Amino acid sequence: MSARVNYGVIGCGMMGQEHLRNIALLPGTRISAIHEPDAGMAALAAGLAPYARMAGSLEDLLEVPELDCLLISSPNHLHVAQMEHIARTRPLPLLVEKPLCTDPADLARLETFRDSYPAPVWVAMEYRYMPPIAALINQAAQATGGIAMLTIREHRYPFLDKVGAWNRFNRYSGGTFVEKCCHFFDLMRLILQSEPVRIMASGGQAANHLAERYHGETPDVFDHGYVIVDFESGARSMLELCMFAEGARYQEEISAVGPAGKIEALVPGPGRFWPADQGPPPVPQVIVSPRHPKAPRPLDVPVDPRLLEVGDHNGSTYYQHERFLALVRGVTATPEVSIEDGWRAVAMGLAAQTSMQTGQAVILHPDRLSPVA
Incomplete structure (x- = not known):
């Protein structure tokens, strides 16, 4: 090369x-x-x-x-x-x-x-490479004393317009909780270092795309929901997604809690969507909140302005490519996000959507690549 x-x-x-x-x-x-x-x-x-x-x-x-x-x-x-x-x-x-x-x-x-x-x-x-989320990942074990509860909230804008409206239909996108939320299911596995064993979820389509028609069809992608995940380790995680909440100050809020304390990552959405009359966009933060002594410590985690200008993901696309290039050049030997990681995140999204549609919990098999039981 x-x-x-x-x-x-x-x-x-x-x-x-x-x-x-x-x-x-x-x-x-x-x-x-x-x-x-x-x-x-x-x-x-x-x-x-x-x-x-x-x-x-x-x-x-x-x-x-x-x-x-x-x-x-x-x-x-x-x-x-x-x-x-x-x-x-x-x-x-x-x-x-x-x-x-x-x-x-x-x-x-x-x-x-x-x-x-x-x-x-x-x-x-x-999302693994957003600076505030990366900081939470690095500090979570020490800040919490071992995570018992992990919560991910994303309050954001609706799906943007894509060529051919492919992201409006489950048959092309995989569904919202695959297309959008595989990021969050990947983060759950990464942060908790454990595999999911049961998923319970509730969601639907309340506000977005209902008046749209494409070749006579109405979009069928969900725009909100809750997902609760039990992990093999005994930890629990929850995802809260709302895609008609673009007025929120932060787009993602992640918290991990354990017997020693709590750590949070607050991540703003794309700067191009921030209203100019509200002043500068918010700066990402990490907040560490020990139980003893009670003393929350907020820390700004600013992102290089050059990286904010070239993408909507808080610099993470750049940092991901840095690591991928190290792999291509032979500096590192294995991908940080494997095919198995990618499939398991999809399997969790498919299980969440199945639970939403059936009203039943879905059992997963952590010992094999299986989407649902």
Whole structure:
């Protein structure tokens, strides 16, 4: 491999363009090829990556000789088939946007892919790398004395407009609690270092997209819900999602509590959505609150303004690519977010949606890659 790492990018919609802007900040990288079938999005991507060859198909992209790695940021339901095509044609180190897949039927295909793919595969779980969340992860064990309860709240804006409205329908996105919330299920497993054994959930569609029609169909994605997860370790976790709460000061609020105390991470949403008449956007915070002596200690965790300008995820896309590049360059040996991590986060989302639809708890199997019992 040359000193420069050459990316091929598959899918350059809104999230794909965030990847392009962040990769451009990393020394020794270049976007060398892009496959984006939508003409409008392809034109925007070409403006962000002026050296990239615009490939008319995935096959054409894989024929570009200088590629060192690949990024998949296409619509969710396309990921598995694209991964399989890459495996048959040119298996390079691969960064796959979340969710890894959308359907329980994908499990057997993913297991075959995992067991035979000769290059590393990293699933893009950006929330791990948001600075305030990373600080909570690093300090949680000491601050809590061992986590008994973990709560994640996201109060945010509705789904944004995507090409073809693919994120409005469960059959393309996997459903809200797969598409959006796999991030949070991944964080639960990572923070608690344990596997889920039971999921209970309640949710629905109360406010968003109800007046929209696409080819005569009304969107069916949920816009709010609660999910309670019991873990093998005995810890408990809860997710509260509301996608019609963009007026909130913080978009994500995460708290971990144990016998020694509590730690919280407060994360604002994208700065471009903050109203100018409210002054500067809020700064992310971590708050450590010991029980004895009672003395909450707030700490600002500012994010590099350059990174805030190039993405909506508090700099995490940049930090994720730093680590992925270390893997591509051989500095590190294994992905930090594996295919199994990606699948288990999807399985939790599918289980939550099943519980919402049936009104029953769903039992999970921590000893194998199984979506639901």
